[in-house]
Amino acid sequence: MTDFSDLFKADNDQPARSIHLLDSNEFEAWLNGQPERIRTLVGAQKFRGKANEHAVLPAQGDDDWSVVAGVADREKLGTWCLAKLAEVLPEGHYRLSEGSPGAAALGWMAAQYRFGRYRKEDNPVGARILLTKDVARIDAMVHLAQAVALVRDLVNTPAADMGPPQLENAASEVAERFGAAFTVTKGDELEQGYPMIHAVGKAADKSFAPRLIELHWGDPKNPRIAIVGKGICFDSGGLDIKPASAMAWMKKDMGGAAHALALAQLVMGARLPVRLHLLIPAAENAVGGNAFRPGDILKSRKGISVEIGNTDAEGRLVLGDALTRAGEDKPELIIDYATLTGAARVAVGPDLPALFTNDDDLAAAVSAAGAKVDDPSWRLPLWDGYADMLKSDVADINNAGEGGFAGAITAALFLRRFVPDDTSWLHLDTFAWRPSARPGRPKGGEALGLRAIFRVLQQRYGRPD
Incomplete structure (x- = not known):
């Protein structure tokens, strides 16, 4: 990891090149105040003061060369406003000529993320180091960058190298770093205690056997929260097999687990005064002679019987057992992340996690936090009128709604059946993937809905900074 x-x-006050920031409203006045040679050079570089544009200015006197860059709003620097610079400037040290980078430091660092596990760079680029006088913010920003990179690394790793055992190892490393208790349930104990997790993963090779990964951290006297992440390490669709085009990205189907683990890392790193319970149901939804079938009826840990309408709706099954376990310890808040439905992507696209919650105040807090830290989501309703779509003639509930309508909503309604009625619950149906690159955000695995939820937890538990 970077x-x-x-x-x-x-x-x-070490040697560093200066970065002078402008927004488009300031550009003309700035340009008119420059000598002719600078105006000519800026024109040659086609710099007009727009966001993500920059120009290199020559040295004056004993100074080294400097940079002038465009941002959307110089008074309110966004997370990604310096990211393009961090991607294209030469290696070396830089500082803003005025003010502190604030949240833009995250974009600066995230822009230099590289997933280099499988390729050798012929011409590796050196580090672009950003300096700040606001030293109190350095550790917090670095921890955020590390959490974003953890999600990216886990999601980008192919399924052959990121099966349930490797996901367990990743969680174990985080647990050991923070002195958290760590347990794994698998084999006969999993089959008896978490039958839906077992059913989804039982057709995989024995080396990729399903399991429930759990981490406990913090003083038991503190408020209890649970974070749950869908850990389907590869999703073939099962016997309702996906077409090749839909299977190509399915290494990312453990993106919910990656988000949950990264959020747990942030909570422990910030030492939030909570009792944390992390749960990752990890499995591969494979095709085999012992794979669960359409029409099968599964029992669940909660005692709800589930008819299988589609084996490709497996994520909600493993989450159902994990959410039941989370609720048994009576947390005041349950958060789950899952790459759950294509319907959510149709509804809100790849950038916005679809957010569902039974707590209006919590929804408002997430929306405000998302706007503050450039990590938006979009709330969709837990529309009770669609619950009938999950009815079964032979079981308590069907795992796949009839008719194909409101797929993200019916999936959330399914999960709600496994959450205690009196517990605040937040479900994020996230894509965990960026289909095309943007400054600071390369194509591939991505943390979407991570930083906003962490900010909510900071505000809720008394350490907003």
Whole structure:
């Protein structure tokens, strides 16, 4: 993983190149105040003060060359406004000529993320180091960058190298780093205690056997929260097999688990005063002679019987057992992340996690936090009128709604059956993937809905900074 602590450092007046920021409203006045040679050079570089544009300015006197860059709003720097610079400038040290980078430091670091596990770079680029006088913010920003990179690394890793055992190892490393208790349930104990997790994963090779991964951290006297993440390490669709085009990205179907683990890392790293319970149901939805079938009826940990309408609606099954386990310890808040439905992507696209909750105040807090930290989501309704779509003639509930309507909503309604009625619950149906690159956000695995939820937890449990 990229060492982000090397990319954002304290400014001790060491040599560094200056970055002067402008927004489009300031450009003309700035340009008119420059000597002719600078105006000519800026024109040659086609710099007009727009966001993500920049120009390199020559040295004056003993100074080194400097940079002028466009941002949307110089008074309110967004997370990604310096990301393009961090991608294209030469290696070296930089500082803003005025003010502190604030949240833009995250974009600066995230822009230098590389997933290099499987390829050798012929011409590796050195680090672009951003300096700041606001040293108190350095650790927090570095921890955020590390959490984003953890999601990206886990999601980008192919399923052959990121099956249930490797996901377990990743969670174990995080648990060990923070002194958390760590348990794994698999085999006969999983089949008896978490029958839906077992059913989904039982057709996989024995080396990729299903399991429930759990982490406990924090003082038991503190408010209890649970974070649950869907860990389907590869989704063939099961016997209702996906076409090749739909299967191509299915290494990312453990993106919910990646988000949950990264959020747990942030909570523990910030030492939030909570009792944390992380749950990751990990399995591969494979095709085999012992795979669960359409029409099968599964029992669940909660005692609800589930008719299988479609084996490709497996994520809600493993989450059902995990949510039941989370509720048994009576947390005041349950958060789950899942790459759950294509319907959510049709509804809100790849950038916006679809958010469902039974708590209006919590929804408002997430919306406000998302706007503050450039990590938006979009609330969809837990529309009770669609519950009939999950009816079964032979079981308590069907795992796949009839008719194909409101797929993200019916999936959330299915999950709600496994959440205690008196518990605040937040479900994020996230894509965990960026289909095309943007400054600071390369194509591939991506953290979507991570930073907003962490900010909500910081605000809720008394450490907003």
